[in-house]
Amino acid sequence: MKDKNFEIVSIAQDTGGARDAGPWITAAKPEYTVLIDTKHLVTRLYNMVNVPTAVWINEEGRIVRPNEVAYVDNRFTSLHRLEAAPYLDALRDWLAKGEESVFAMSEKELKAQMAEQNTDWALAAAEFGLAEYLYRKGEQVASIKHYKEAQRLNPDNWNYKRQAWALSDAERDYGTSFQKEVQKLGGKPYYAPRKLPETKKP
Amino acid sequence: MSKPILTFCALLICMMAAVISQASEPVRRTIIYDGIVTEVASAPTSLRASKAADLWVNLNDLKRATGFEVKPKGVCRDELCFPIPRARQRTFLDKRGSVTWFNLMEFARLVLQPVAYDMEQAVWFFGPRADEQNGYIATLEAPDFTLPDMNGKMHSLSDFRGKKVLLLTWASW
Numbered sequence: 001m002k003d004k005n006f007e008i009v010s011i012a013q014d015t016g017g018a019r020d021a022g023p024w025i026t027a028a029k030p031e032y033t034v035l036i037d038t039k040h041l042v043t044r045l046y047n048m049v050n051v052p053t054a055v056w057i058n059e060e061g062r063i064v065r066p067n068e069v070a071y072v073d074n075r076f077t078s079l080h081r082l083e084a085a086p087y088l089d090a091l092r093d094w095l096a097k098g099e100e101s102v103f104a105m106s107e108k109e110l111k112a113q114m115a116e117q118n119t120d121w122a123l124a125a126a127e128f129g130l131a132e133y134l135y136r137k138g139e140q141v142a143s144i145k146h147y148k149e150a151q152r153l154n155p156d157n158w159n160y161k162r163q164a165w166a167l168s169d170a171e172r173d174y175g176t177s178f179q180k181e182v183q184k185l186g187g188k189p190y191y192a193p194r195k196l197p198e199t200k201k202p
Numbered sequence: 203m204s205k206p207i208l209t210f211c212a213l214l215i216c217m218m219a220a221v222i223s224q225a226s227e228p229v230r231r232t233i234i235y236d237g238i239v240t241e242v243a244s245a246p247t248s249l250r251a252s253k254a255a256d257l258w259v260n261l262n263d264l265k266r267a268t269g270f271e272v273k274p275k276g277v278c279r280d281e282l283c284f285p286i287p288r289a290r291q292r293t294f295l296d297k298r299g300s301v302t303w304f305n306l307m308e309f310a311r312l313v314l315q316p317v318a319y320d321m322e323q324a325v326w327f328f329g330p331r332a333d334e335q336n337g338y339i340a341t342l343e344a345p346d347f348t349l350p351d352m353n354g355k356m357h358s359l360s361d362f363r364g365k366k367v368l369l370l371t372w373a374s375w
Contacts, residue, residue, distance in 0.1 A: 009370065025352055041349070042369075051372050057369055063344050
């Protein structure tokens with residue numbers, strides 16, 4: 001999807017930084033901008049709860065499509081059963097038509113979808129930040145208590161869970177694992193479903 | 203007992219008390235504010251008695267750790283000022299000897315700022331105020347950030363003004 005007026009900014013939400021995210025970046029040989037966010041800053045700024053999550057931003061730096069699950073290829077389709085093609089078509093439509101695209105949301109639609117951080121989520125983000133600080137300092141045992149508190153305060157945030165589990169022996173320290181938690185949902189997806197509007201056929 | 207011996211005993215008790223109080227004090231306290239880590243001096247025990255989790259910092263450390271200063275019109279950083287409610291003055295400020303202490307937890311409650319803390323590690327983590335965190339929903343302006351690429355080169359979202367951007371987060375885990 002090469003276009004001189006378009007940029008993909010891909011950001012790894014990885015406490016382990018280049019140690020963890022690096023091999024993926026090297027393997028993908030990306031022709032776009034790939035950044036490493038060891039403090040999960042983007043997750044906090046945009047109130048994200050999952051990966052992959054995408055936001056569309058226009059030429060003026062304004063959001064035109066907020067947080068949504070975004071698979072841009074079919075590597076993990078067996079897991080989440082979402083084909084990338086409709087999403088890529090939507091993206092192409094926006095690149096061609098800009099604000100006229102049905103996929104670019106109106107201010108009213110955007111504000112209806114974008115939730116303010118409530119006090120529990122705000123505290124969850126602070127607990128997660130504290131856990132990250134302690135983990136980086138080598139205080140792994142102390143960090144677990146605060147990762148758990150973040151997970152308790154914002155149970156819908158899968159980033160808090162999956163990142164914490166990945167830094168630990170999840171079974172030993174949290175009594176669970178990603179596979180187990182997904183199984184518990186009994187087929188329901190662990191992310192908010194994608195809601196792309198139908199395109200009007202000409 | 204003679205006077206010199208009494209004096210000696212009194213001195214010994216003082217020294218022991220000093221040693222004991224030092225041993226029960228955490229050597230340092232750590233504040234993370236706007237993502238910046240600062241070590242600050244510990245307040246006198248008597249100040250901390252009411253609420254253990256309250257974090258009293260001296261005005262010098264307040265400036266170092268947060269950029270805020272106590273002024274007649276309120277607690278200020280550049281143009282930003284938060285007046286201290288008159289009825290709550292004493293929960294914010296306490297003068298002990300020549301040092302004035304400021305209750306940073308009480309300030310966080312006033313300005314709607316989340317705080318996570320760990321007493322054993324003596325670390326307090328301050329998140330952004332609610333207005334800082336949620337302001338972008340009113341303007342719809344994409345929050346800016348600056349992060350490194352694999353080679354350590356820094357990039358800001360705002361570098362891409364004039365282009366459409368697909369902001370895409372992922373993770374290795």
